[in-house]
Amino acid sequence: MPTARERVRAEITAEITEAARRQLAEVGAAALSLRAVAREVGMASSAVYRYFPSRDDLLTRLIIDGYDAVGAAAEAADDPTAAPEQRWSAVCAAVRDWARANPHEYALLYGSPVPGYAAPRDTVPAASRVGVVLGRILGDAARAGLLTGDGGREPGLLGDAAVEILGQDGPGIDDAVRVRALVAYCALFGTVGFELFGQLVGSVEDADRFFARATAELAQLVGIGPAGVRTG
Amino acid sequence: MPTARERVRAEITAEITEAARRQLAEVGAAALSLRAVAREVGMASSAVYRYFPSRDDLLTRLIIDGYDAVGAAAEAADDPTAAPEQRWSAVCAAVRDWARANPHEYALLYGSPVPGYAAPRDTVPAASRVGVVLGRILGDAARAGLLTGDGGREPGLLGDAAVEILGQDGPGIDDAVRVRALVAYCALFGTVGFELFGQLVGSVEDADRFFARATAELAQLVGIGPAGVRTG
DNA sequence: TCTCGAACGAGAGCACCGCTCTCGCCGGAT
DNA sequence: ATCCGGCGAGAGCGGTGCTCTCGTTCGAGA
Structure with missing residues (x-):
């Protein structure tokens, strides 16, 4: 007490x-x-x-809270009963909505590291919550037989965190799938960041429609597109 | 004089x-x-x-120079006689190499906007050089008949800059292709940024191999993969 | 060639910053 | 009841961006 x-x-x-x-x-x-x-x-x-103890510690506190907030938004947006592609797009949209509602906080999380670069390890678990949500969607899709991975590993390519988050070795998941999932993960935050930081000004007019199209393309990339098919 | x-x-x-x-x-x-x-x-x-006139103006000067530097690196890495996929991967690798060699400069360009958010329009032409290089690769691939777009536009979706950079309306290029190209563009910088800012620590062990795989996936996404085929 | 004004460099100064140290104070544990 | 440890306030240090003023200097026009 x-x-x-x-x-x-x-x-x-x-x-x-x-x-x-x-x-x-x-x-x-x-x-x-x-x-x-x-x-x-x-x-x-x-x-x-x-x-x-210092301004940086205060910022670290805000970073952790921010990761938790965007992670919570992603978790809240995931409806496990929906189809994988819908779940994927909904979670991506939730991340984008949160970013647009909290641009400075998003920049703090996913933009340039602030001080003399010191991201304490306290931030790691909170930072991975969005990835965990996306990984669960992928895992559910694999269990439903939508993915065609053969469970193979490529030694030395990925780290343990990727394997843990993106699904253990099992039917439908292999390192090729995990690589595509990581690329889509990077693409999600790259797209959100570029929109937020003005890098797409002039190239994209209807940001909402573009982002919806982008997430659909990424869903197809990871293999949970509408038909669940993919050329290898 | x-x-x-x-x-x-x-x-x-x-x-x-x-x-x-x-x-x-x-x-x-x-x-x-x-x-x-x-x-x-x-x-x-x-x-x-x-x-x-101010510290921010000095930073703006550095931003423009930085965009020019990474743009020059991308241009130097493009061999117009090579196959589209090789050109794509080479340019992406050049961007990544430049970023790893100049991390703080990269963070200034593609990370969080620095001051009270003021990116003057002077930076736009320099900022688009990498996109121009990638767009030229796509255009050459289209002229070679590798792309399957039907030239269609989707009104109000993309801006003029995207059309200009990613190829005029012509055989092989349409807005669907342009959307995929923009997604790949965002994914490129998202991947580079995530690697640089430590967001992939624990998930990726061999960053070189992962990035090579990532660019290959993105080449396939934009439709210039090894076989030039793509499910639509 | 001379002159005058514009550009320039230096210094002091303002308000603000992160951070440290010291000093009283107050309240809870002994 | 008495400590004493956590607390808040204030002063202060070195640093920052930026402004203003004051000599100087240099070069273009007369």
Whole structure:
């Protein structure tokens, strides 16, 4: 049971992170100022250091929360009873919607690493939640017999995380499928990022339609397209 | 003919940008300090403002130069006499190599927008050079009869830039092809960025092999795979 | 050739930043 | 009741982007 002191400490910590999240949404990570956060919560800037050892630690907290938020959005968008392609597109759309609603937070997560590059390992589990959702869709499709992988591994190509997230060795899944899934994963965030950061201005007019088409193409790439067929 | 004054001004401007580029490569865009640049070139910080109105303008200069550098690398890697798939993979590899050699510069170009989001339109032509190279490969493949598009447009979906870069209406190219090309374009930079920013740590062991596989998949996606075939 | 004005470099200064240190204070555990 | 450890505030350090002012210098036009 937490003591009263621990409780108030947790409360103030939450208050600080909440103010920091507002700052982040307003001005972006680069301009997020610990002093401004302190002002917003009505403390001296030095007092904030009782709760976060440095500005980067505060950002790390926001990063983890951000990964959890986009991961939760992806999980909420997945309807396990739907067809794999619909599930895939729905999850992709949820990621994009979250990104458009929280552009600065998305940039913090998937854009350039912020400080002298230090992504602590605390962020890894939270960061993989979207991948886990997409991997589960793929696994369900494999169990339903939609995928044609032969279970083969290509030694030294992929890491354990990919195998764990994208389905254990089993019918329908092999490293070729996993590679395509990873490419689609990269393509999803590449597309969202390019749209968000203005890299597609002039080339895409109807971003909604384009993104729907893109996710459909990616679904086909990973082998859960409408007909479930694919040339090898 | 430039006057002597203009010449020395151009020289000093180049000296400043060169120092800034070194700073950028060392510490990244977020930590790039105009005062440090001034120290490196031996001026007072205020004197630098004679040449660049603000730190962001200095960054904009670096952004344009960066786009030109990666664009030049892509152009140099394209051998118009090779097969489309080989050309595609070579250009993608050149982009990745440039990114790995200049990670901070790549992050500045394709990562989060730096300041209060202001990408001047000066950057657009330089930014499109890689896309132009890839589009030329696609156009050549279309002229060689490898693509199966029917020239159709889907009104309101894509912008003029996409049509111009990815090939005018003609045999083999239609908006469906262009969509796939744009997806592959996003996937290329998404993959490179994810590798560079550590988002694939744990999932990919042999990044070289994975990237080669990824570009091959993307070549197939745009329709210039080994056999030139594709299910529609 | 001389002159005058524009461009230039330097310095001081403003407001802000991250971070540290010290100093009182207050409340809960002993 | 008494410590003492966590806490908040303030001052301060070195750094930042940017502005203003003040001499100087250099070159184009008379």
